[in-house]
Amino acid sequence: MREAPVTEPLSADTALLSLAQAGDGDAFGKLAEPFRHELQVHCYRMLGSAHDAEDLLQETLLAAWRGIGQFEGRSSLRAWLYRIATNQCLNALRGSKARALAAQRGAPVVPSAQGTGSAGPSAGLPQPATDDEPTWLEPYPDELLADLPDTTPGPEARYEARESVSLAFIMALQHLTPRQRAALVLRDALGYRAAEAAEILDCSLDTVNGSLKRARAALTGILPGGTLSQAPLPGSAAEREVIDRFTAAFERGDVSTLVTLLTDDAWLTMPPWPLGFRGKEAAAGLLSMVVFHGGARRHRLVRVQANRQPAFACYISDSDAPPVTGQGLIMLTLAGTRFSGVTRFLDNDLLPRFGVPANLPG
Numbered sequence: 001m002r003e004a005p006v007t008e009p010l011s012a013d014t015a016l017l018s019l020a021q022a023g024d025g026d027a028f029g030k031l032a033e034p035f036r037h038e039l040q041v042h043c044y045r046m047l048g049s050a051h052d053a054e055d056l057l058q059e060t061l062l063a064a065w066r067g068i069g070q071f072e073g074r075s076s077l078r079a080w081l082y083r084i085a086t087n088q089c090l091n092a093l094r095g096s097k098a099r100a101l102a103a104q105r106g107a108p109v110v111p112s113a114q115g116t117g118s119a120g121p122s123a124g125l126p127q128p129a130t131d132d133e134p135t136w137l138e139p140y141p142d143e144l145l146a147d148l149p150d151t152t153p154g155p156e157a158r159y160e161a162r163e164s165v166s167l168a169f170i171m172a173l174q175h176l177t178p179r180q181r182a183a184l185v186l187r188d189a190l191g192y193r194a195a196e197a198a199e200i201l202d203c204s205l206d207t208v209n210g211s212l213k214r215a216r217a218a219l220t221g222i223l224p225g226g227t228l229s230q231a232p233l234p235g236s237a238a239e240r241e242v243i244d245r246f247t248a249a250f251e252r253g254d255v256s257t258l259v260t261l262l263t264d265d266a267w268l269t270m271p272p273w274p275l276g277f278r279g280k281e282a283a284a285g286l287l288s289m290v291v292f293h294g295g296a297r298r299h300r301l302v303r304v305q306a307n308r309q310p311a312f313a314c315y316i317s318d319s320d321a322p323p324v325t326g327q328g329l330i331m332l333t334l335a336g337t338r339f340s341g342v343t344r345f346l347d348n349d350l351l352p353r354f355g356v357p358a359n360l361p362g
Helices: 014-021 025-047 050-070 077-094 096-105 167-173 178-189 194-201 205-220 237-251 255-260 280-291 348-354
Strands: 262-269 276-278 298-306 309-317 325-335 338-345
Touching (some): 025 077, 025 167, 077 178, 167 178, 178 205, 194 205, 237 325, 276 280, 309 348
Antiparallel strands (some): 262 276, 325 338
C-alpha cells in the first residue's frame, strides 16, 4: 500500500509502533485511538449514515491492524488511516445502489391528511420540487462530534469544520458519485493537497482534479451558500429566541407562525422518502396535512443535539392525551433569524441514539 506524502507531523510513537508491528494489540489501540472519532466522522460524510459510519470505522481499524506491519512511516499515521477508511467507504458504496433499490421497495408509505397513504405522493400533497433526495440519511449526534481532536482543516480546505458536518453539507454530498464525494471531502473538508488525495485514492493527479472539479460544480447547484455565516452563533440568545418561537408554534400546531419563520426558498425533506419540497406554500401544505393532520394531531418537542445545529425529538398524540409516542427527529437549518431547511427524520430508532426515550412516560 503506497502512502500519501507528508503534510502533517509523523507523530506516531516509535515505541508503540514497533510494539504494534510486532503484534501487540494494546499498542495498536493506543496508536489508533486519537484518530477514532475523526475517522468515524469521515465515514459519516462519505456514507450519510451514522450507523454505517460506526460499522465502517470498525472495518477500517481491523484493516489497519492487519496492515500495520506494512506501514513504513513515510507518511503520517493519520494519512495512512484516512486512506484505509476512504477505501473501505468506497467499497461499501459500490453495493449501495442495490441497497437503495431494496429500501425503496420496502419504503414506508407517504402519509395523507387522513393518516393513510401509498407508496407514492398522497392526493392533495404539494407538488414536490425533486424526487431524488437521499433516502439513506441520518443525523449525527453532537456527543460524538464533541470528542473530535482540537484541529483545524488543512490549508487547502474550503469548508470550516462546523459547515463540513452540517446536515445540508452531508445531504449535498450524497448527490455526488462516490469518487467525486471522496475527492471533495479529502480536498475541501479535510484540506489534503491534490497530490495527497491522489495517493489516498490511488489515482492520477488529473483524475482527482477532474473529480473535484465536477464535484464542486455539482455542489454549487445543490448546497445553499452562506447559511452558517448568516446564522446566530450556537447557544446565543438570538438562536435561543428563534428556536423557542419555533418550538412554541409547533407544539400548538400554529401553521401560520411556522411559515413566517421560514425563508422564502426553504427546503423541506423527509428521509427515507426521496421527495423534496421548496417554499412557504409547500411548507404550509405539508404542515397542515401531513404533520398536524388538520389540527387533530398534537406534538411535543424535546431538544437534542445533532450535526451542530438545532434538532428535536418529536412525540405525538392523535387525541387529547399528552403526546408521548415517539415519531423521529426534526432538524433545522438557520439562515439569519429564519429557517432555510427543515428535515423530518421518520425513523424512531434514532431517538435512543440521542439520549431520549422511544416513547415518553404517560
